[in-house]
Amino acid sequence: MTRPLRSRSSLFVIAALIALALLVAGYAGWGGERVVVAVAERGELRQAVVASGRVRTPQRIEVAAQISARVVAVKVREGDAVTAGQTMIQLDDTEWRASAAQARASLTQAEAKQRQLDRLALPVAEQSVQQAEATAQQAKRQFERVGELVAKGFYSTAQLDDARRNAQVADSQWQAAKLQLASNQPGGTEVQVVRSNVEQARAALAVAEARLAYATLTAPGAGRVLTRNVEAGDMVQPGKVLLAVAPKGDTELTAQIDEKNIALLQLGQTALASADAYPGEHFKAEVTYIAPAVDAQRGSVEIRLRVAEPPAYLKHEMTVSIDIASAHRADTLIVPADVIRDLASGQPWVMVVRDGVAQRQPVKLGIRGAGRVEILDGVVAGEALAAASQALADGRKVSTVNRK
Numbered sequence: 425m426t427r428p429l430r431s432r433s434s435l436f437v438i439a440a441l442i443a444l445a446l447l448v449a450g451y452a453g454w455g456g457e458r459v460v461v462a463v464a465e466r467g468e469l470r471q472a473v474v475a476s477g478r479v480r481t482p483q484r485i486e487v488a489a490q491i492s493a494r495v496v497a498v499k500v501r502e503g504d505a506v507t508a509g510q511t512m513i514q515l516d517d518t519e520w521r522a523s524a525a526q527a528r529a530s531l532t533q534a535e536a537k538q539r540q541l542d543r544l545a546l547p548v549a550e551q552s553v554q555q556a557e558a559t560a561q562q563a564k565r566q567f568e569r570v571g572e573l574v575a576k577g578f579y580s581t582a583q584l585d586d587a588r589r590n591a592q593v594a595d596s597q598w599q600a601a602k603l604q605l606a607s608n609q610p611g612g613t614e615v616q617v618v619r620s621n622v623e624q625a626r627a628a629l630a631v632a633e634a635r636l637a638y639a640t641l642t643a644p645g646a647g648r649v650l651t652r653n654v655e656a657g658d659m660v661q662p663g664k665v666l667l668a669v670a671p672k673g674d675t676e677l678t679a680q681i682d683e684k685n686i687a688l689l690q691l692g693q694t695a696l697a698s699a700d701a702y703p704g705e706h707f708k709a710e711v712t713y714i715a716p717a718v719d720a721q722r723g724s725v726e727i728r729l730r731v732a733e734p735p736a737y738l739k740h741e742m743t744v745s746i747d748i749a750s751a752h753r754a755d756t757l758i759v760p761a762d763v764i765r766d767l768a769s770g771q772p773w774v775m776v777v778r779d780g781v782a783q784r785q786p787v788k789l790g791i792r793g794a795g796r797v798e799i800l801d802g803v804v805a806g807e808a809l810a811a812a813s814q815a816l817a818d819g820r821k822v823s824t825v826n827r828k
């Protein structure tokens with residue numbers, strides 16, 4: 425009697441389990457496939473072109489040695505800011521100081537001679553001419569008087585010859601005195617020689633002082649030291665580049681941008697940049713140049729950005745990351761980029777869940793940025809969109825789970 429009861433109880437349990445399984449299956453079939461969705465929402469969106477570039481200085485002034493000398497001191501390091509006229513390198517100037525002192529003494533001597541010529545030579549020459557003229561006239565008259573006496577038989581011909589020679593000598597001295605006076609006149613030969621000596625002495629002093637000045641290398645203007653190729657104690661030769669200085673002013677960033685992003689760029693766009701060595705520090709830049717041609721080998725376009733206020737740590741040739749803002753929407757409809765299907769086809773669409781049913785919905789897209797896309801038409805705020813990675817048939821019933 426007990427066995428039939430047990431059999432009937434087992435049958436009831438099995439039937440109940442089957443009914444429960446059918447109920448669960450029916451509920452699942454009624455609710456549809458569970459899909460993870462993202463909700464379209466309004467918010468701020470910024471479109472940017474991201475690139476890696478380098479710091480570049482528009483100008484670079486090389487400071488080179490002009491004389492052969494030993495380096496006494498180097499007073500700047502790479503990266504130091506300098507002001508106009510600041511001493512950067514001091515060379516041994518002992519030899520050049522001595523040369524300048526000698527040239528200065530030679531000039532002093534030449535100028536003293538010129539002053540003496542101006543004050544004394546001309547008056548003395550004029551007096552000498554007067555005396556020589558008087559002597560010559562007297563000798564001439566003596567010669568004429570001796571000639572008359574010789575004719576009367578009072579003097580011999582020998583005395584006449586002596587008088588003639590004396591007259592000739594006196595006349596020669598007179599002519600010489602006049603030539604000396606002429607040379608002492610402004611534009612005269614001796615004046616020209618003396619003045620030439622003064623000019624030569626001045627030129628020699630200028631050269632000596634210039635060489636002395638070459639021993640002190642100063643900053644040509646306000647700026648920053650880029651490179652330093654010298655140490656104290658080095659011997660340098662003319663033409664050897666010792667320092668490179670970037671003049672104070674705008675710093676540039678250069679970068680290569682993928683040609684597919686050309687349409688997103690324009691002059692005047694703002695950007696945020698950071699040096700790879702200082703990733704947490706950001707500074708502003710502005711697009712000032714877009715190359716007119718594409719580099720065919722790289723498939724890129726060169727751009728340059730101006731940094732009006734470069735941070736102190738920014739150095740020449742540093743690698744930087746650049747984020748160029750190409751568009752901005754303060755309040756627009758945004759969805760994650762991974763819900764857009766057939767994005768590259770030119771006819772994008774999404775799978776939107778409406779009333780528990782997946783529906784194919786064409787959409788019109790706007791700007792893109794940071795993994796998000798602007799929707800201009802096709803979807804409204806609050807609608808749920810399935811990820812493009814989920815294969816769903818149009819019209820299929822689904823149940824949704826919001827993306828975390």
